[in-house]
Amino acid sequence: MKNKAFGLWSTIFLGIGSMGIIAFLSGYSLAKLALRYPSRGGIVEYLVQEFNVNIFSGGMSVMCFLDILQLLPSILLVLEFLHFLQ
Numbered sequence: 001m002k003n004k005a006f007g008l009w010s011t012i013f014l015g016i017g018s019m020g021i022i023a024f025l026s027g028y029s030l031a032k033l034a035l036r037y038p039s040r041g042g043i044v045e046y047l048v049q050e051f052n053v054n055i056f057s058g059g060m061s062v063m064c065f066l067d068i069l070q071l072l073p074s075i076l077l078v079l080e081f082l083h084f085l086q
Contacts, residue, residue, distance in 0.1 A: 006014070030043070039045045043064055047057040 030046075033046050037045060037049055041048070044057075044061045047060050051057040
């Protein structure tokens with residue numbers, strides 16, 4: 001019997017599982033931050049709490065905004081698909 005290190009499906013499941021774990025840990029840490037610093041600022045407020053107002057916290061805030069913007073085409077695609085199903 002051959003011993004393969006990883007097959008295709010094993011690699012895919014490992015990748016999906018690790019993404020789920022990372023998403024869970026990110027959500028958990030943001031929930032803990034929300035309980036500690038309750039405000040409407042979201043992740044930008046957490047950056048300012050940790051790094052004060054400087055170029056790093058401003059740059060990371062812009063990166064978070066651009067990350068949200070990249071989700072818009074996916075959202076529009078889902079909405080068009082739902083409209084197509086009706």
